[in-house]
Amino acid sequence: MLILECPYCGVKGEETEFHAGGEAHLKRFGPGSSDADFETYLFMRENPKGVHLERWRHANGCGKWFHAARCTMTLEVFGTYSAQTYEPPQEIKDILTAKRPGWSWRNFK
Amino acid sequence: MSEARSALAGARFAGIAHVEEAGLVGMISFRGDLGHAKVKSAVKAVAGAAIPKPRGVALAGATGVAWMSPDELLILVPHAEADAVVAKLSTALKGQHFMAENVSDARAVFTVTGPHAREVIGKLAPVDMSRFAEGEIRRTRLAQVAAALWISAPDSITVVCFRSGAQYMFDLLSAAAQEGSAVGVY
Numbered sequence: 519m520l521i522l523e524c525p526y527c528g529v530k531g532e533e534t535e536f537h538a539g540g541e542a543h544l545k546r547f548g549p550g551s552s553d554a555d556f557e558t559y560l561f562m563r564e565n566p567k568g569v570h571l572e573r574w575r576h577a578n579g580c581g582k583w584f585h586a587a588r589c590t591m592t593l594e595v596f597g598t599y600s601a602q603t604y605e606p607p608q609e610i611k612d613i614l615t616a617k618r619p620g621w622s623w624r625n626f627k
Numbered sequence: 628m629s630e631a632r633s634a635l636a637g638a639r640f641a642g643i644a645h646v647e648e649a650g651l652v653g654m655i656s657f658r659g660d661l662g663h664a665k666v667k668s669a670v671k672a673v674a675g676a677a678i679p680k681p682r683g684v685a686l687a688g689a690t691g692v693a694w695m696s697p698d699e700l701l702i703l704v705p706h707a708e709a710d711a712v713v714a715k716l717s718t719a720l721k722g723q724h725f726m727a728e729n730v731s732d733a734r735a736v737f738t739v740t741g742p743h744a745r746e747v748i749g750k751l752a753p754v755d756m757s758r759f760a761e762g763e764i765r766r767t768r769l770a771q772v773a774a775a776l777w778i779s780a781p782d783s784i785t786v787v788c789f790r791s792g793a794q795y796m797f798d799l800l801s802a803a804a805q806e807g808s809a810v811g812v813y
């Protein structure tokens with residue numbers, strides 16, 4: 519069971535109050551993009567053991583989307599952050615570096 | 628005009644707590660920039676209270692305002708006044724980006740009263756009810772459906788849900804409040 523803190527309303531709730539929204543920080547490739555980019559955007563996902571960045575929605579609460587950094591192995595939630603960003607903020611990266619030295623996820627490390 | 632009816636016409640259940648459908652309650656869903664001066668004064672003029680801090684609710688009798696999200700409020704007024712309040716907000720905020728909608732008849736309201744009120748909610752929601760204080764609103768789920776709740780008086784909790792789930796909510800609260808089911812955690 520994950521314990522997530524919504525960065526918009528500040529509620530610290532358990533997983534069933536939220537809804538998982540898949541991988542974070544996807545870059546959309548739409549009409550006009552190459553077949554390879556479009557395929558990658560649609561289908562290619564990370565499947566890490568350890569640090570993972572995801573989108574979540576406070577579905578049974580304030581309704582807002584946000585991002586979460588967590589560990590897929592221990593279910594530890596390292597932190598949550600705004601949806602209005604293309605990459606995790608420095609403070610989240612710092613937590614990840616402190617707790618999982620040498621971590622990387624897609625282009626981030 | 629047709630006669631307004633609340634979802635369950637004041638249905639009641641008595642067990643370790645009293646569960647009662649609260650009848651007609653005027654509710655306006657408001658969205659906009661809650662930090663904007665015009666929004667602040669327009670809301671205060673109709674709700675009789677300033678916009679509460681995040682997760683706060685300010686109520687005096689049937690009138691007040693609850694914080695629902697960073698850009699959403701629930702304004703409570705007597706049921707018969709809801710349309711007039713929407714009109715008032717629309718006049719005060721003309722030209723401003725906002726939404727005010729009378730959702731009174733799209734919602735159902737319940738009160739759970741008695742020394743075990745917290746326990747009844749605690750059985751159904753993933754919320755630590757021992758730390759839940761007066762003046763706080765919590766949007767969460769009660770079993771399978773979304774709900775918002777706050778403490779309306781000592782030993783009394785108000786629950787708001789969608790009208791479509793009113794019967795489910797009443798049955799749920801009644802089951803959690805059935806005689807002999809006190810756990811004694813709060």
Ligand SMILES: [Zn+2]
Pocket residue numbers: 524525526527528529576579580581582
């Ligand atoms: Zn939230």
